[in-house]
Every structure is written in C-alpha cells, then in structure tokens.
Amino acid sequence: MEDWTTKITLEISKYLENFQLKNNSFGLLFLLEVPHPEVILMPLNEKPNFSVEEINYTYSLQFQREFIEEDDVEYALDVLNLFKLSEKQRLNLDEKTSNNLTEIINFLRNELQSSNANYQIIKSLLKVLLLHLIRFQKASLLPQDHxxxxxxxxxxxxxxxxxxxxxxxxxxxxxxxxxxxxxxxxxxxxxxxxxxxxxxxxxxxxxxxxxxxxxxxxxxxxxxxxxxxxxxxxxxxxxxxxxxxxxxxxx
CATH class of the missing domain: 1.10.10.60 (Homeodomain-like)
Structure with missing residues (x-):
C-alpha cells in the first residue's frame, strides 16, 4: 500500500494563518473551545474565503481526496457536497455536535500519534467525523428551503x-x-x-x-x-x- 502518513494531518494550531492547505486536499478548521463553536471548510484545491484572525485552540485537519474515493460513491458525493454547500464555508455547531466532534478528534489524534497507527482505523474515524458533519449540515437545511x-x-x-x-x-x-x-x-x-x-x-x-x-x-x-x-x-x-x-x- 502507498504510504498514507503524509495524506492526512491533524494538528493543534494557535493561529489560523499557520494553516497551509496541501495540494489535492480538503481542509477543516475546528474552533471548538469558543463560545460559539464552528467548523471552517476548505474545498479541494480552493483558497479559503475567510479573513485571517487570531483564535486559540484550533484543531486543523486536512486529508487527500483518496481517503473518500475508496468508499462508496454516495458517501464521496456527500463529502464533496458538504464542502460545496456550506454557506461562506462555515458551519455553526450546536453543543452536542461540538462535543461529539471533540471526542472523535481525540481518538483520531491518538491513533495518528501511535507507534503502530492503523490505516483502516484512521480512515474509519475520519469517515465517522465527516458523517457527523454531513448529518448536521443536512439537518440544518430547512424543509422549506427549496x-x-x-x-x-x-x-x-x-x-x-x-x-x-x-x-x-x-x-x-x-x-x-x-x-x-x-x-x-x-x-x-x-x-x-x-x-x-x-x-x-x-x-x-x-x-x-x-x-x-x-x-x-x-x-x-x-x-x-x-x-x-x-x-x-x-x-x-x-x-x-x-x-x-x-x-x-x-x-
């Protein structure tokens, strides 16, 4: 199997300007330890449209497209739509979703830092995290929003x-x-x-x-x-x- 360790990174960054999106990758910034938690989404090969600002306790995650293409087509489409549909590339989270994401991120970080990190576990945790975001986004769409x-x-x-x-x-x-x-x-x-x-x-x-x-x-x-x-x-x-x-x- 091709080396996957360079295709997904998770860091805790103090400043947004420290985040550099790699080629052929999706990016996520999790601002979870603030009064109004949110996720900033950076679509594939596109520059973020938010202004740089100083925020503490920012989890930054990026992963290459191959991580979603190995699964079923419906899941891959949902991920692509997640990044395209989010207005201004931001999702404002409720407390429950924020807590769930924090727990998943901690599991993912521990696995990535493990000396015997397992590719399938990492891919599964990433999928769970993205599915939480997809579910939250879909629930945020009002039925009347034709x-x-x-x-x-x-x-x-x-x-x-x-x-x-x-x-x-x-x-x-x-x-x-x-x-x-x-x-x-x-x-x-x-x-x-x-x-x-x-x-x-x-x-x-x-x-x-x-x-x-x-x-x-x-x-x-x-x-x-x-x-x-x-x-x-x-x-x-x-x-x-x-x-x-x-x-x-x-x-």
Missing amino acids: LQNKIYQFLQLLELNFKTEISAKFYAQKLDLSSKRLNQILKEKLGQTATQLVRQRQITEIKRELQKKNKSIKELAFDYQFNSVSAFSRFFKRHTKFSPKQFKMWQ
Whole structure:
C-alpha cells in the first residue's frame, strides 16, 4: 500500500494563518473551545474565503481526496457536497455536535500519534467525523428551503456528469427548472453559473489526473469530450495559465 502518513494531518494550531492547505486536499478548521463553536471548510484545491484572525485552540485537519474515493460513491458525493454547500464555508455547531466532534478528534489524534497507527482505523474515524458533519449540515437545511435543496441536487448531478455535460440546459431539465432560473439560483448562492461550476469541477479533476500521470493528455481530451488535443490544451491554459504538458511536467 502507498504510504498514507503524509495524506492526512491533524494538528493543534494557535493561529489560523499557520494553516497551509496541501495540494489535492480538503481542509477543516475546528474552533471548538469558543463560545460559539464552528467548523471552517476548505474545498479541494480552493483558497479559503475567510479573513485571517487570531483564535486559540484550533484543531486543523486536512486529508487527500483518496481517503473518500475508496468508499462508496454516495458517501464521496456527500463529502464533496458538504464542502460545496456550506454557506461562506462555515458551519455553526450546536453543543452536542461540538462535543461529539471533540471526542472523535481525540481518538483520531491518538491513533495518528501511535507507534503502530492503523490505516483502516484512521480512515474509519475520519469517515465517522465527516458523517457527523454531513448529518448536521443536512439537518440544518430547512424543509422549506427549496433553493438550497435544488443546489444540493444540482451538485449531485454535477459530480455524476461533469465530464460530459457542461450546459445549464441539461442540469435545468433534470431539476425541472429553466436554464435562466437555475443560473440565477446558483449565482445567488454559489457565485457562479452552472457552466462555470462545471468547468471549475473539470479543471480540478483534470489537475488531479495530470498529477497521477496515469493517462496521456490525448486520453484526457477524449474523456472530456474535446475534439482535439489542441482544443483541450487551450481550455486548460485559459483556466490555469499553463498548458497540460507544463502542468504535468511540474508535478
């Protein structure tokens, strides 16, 4: 098995600015020992949108995408949606959830620090922690919040179809909305249109594929429905400032 010890880290940090999110990783900051406990979520390969501030007793956790992809698809989708759906990338916690998370984090930290740390135990503890956050987030969505539910459904469709479907029309039809209305909802809640979100998701995944180096650039162009390698390269460079070949060489 590939060495996993560099793919998950848990630390107690005094200052938020000390936290640096690694490549191809999700990040979590747990502010649990404050009057109003919360979790700050940092999506895959995205910069946090919170302002740096000084807070004591901050647990910082980051883990690579592979930790969730080894499990079932539904769980992986829920984790991806957890990081996408949380408004302003923050979850304000109740006391019970905060206490539960603190207990899980302590178990996880003890296992990570153990001289005979077990990969399966660590992965299971991470899964329990994320499932607690997913359950809390879903419970926080009010039944009458129709727009939030539509966004959740859109993000699920996005994860299943982003390689081959980029038009707002495809997703709007699945959600029984007009393309204009879908884009209005997404723009209001997530700051981007359907096509922009699809393209962003494609770029994130293409970067990951290039880092893994399991596929050629030609194969990736075919996977993402481009009619030529040059068209694929122009698309990638437009969004990253680098050609796929340059990006792959630097990994």
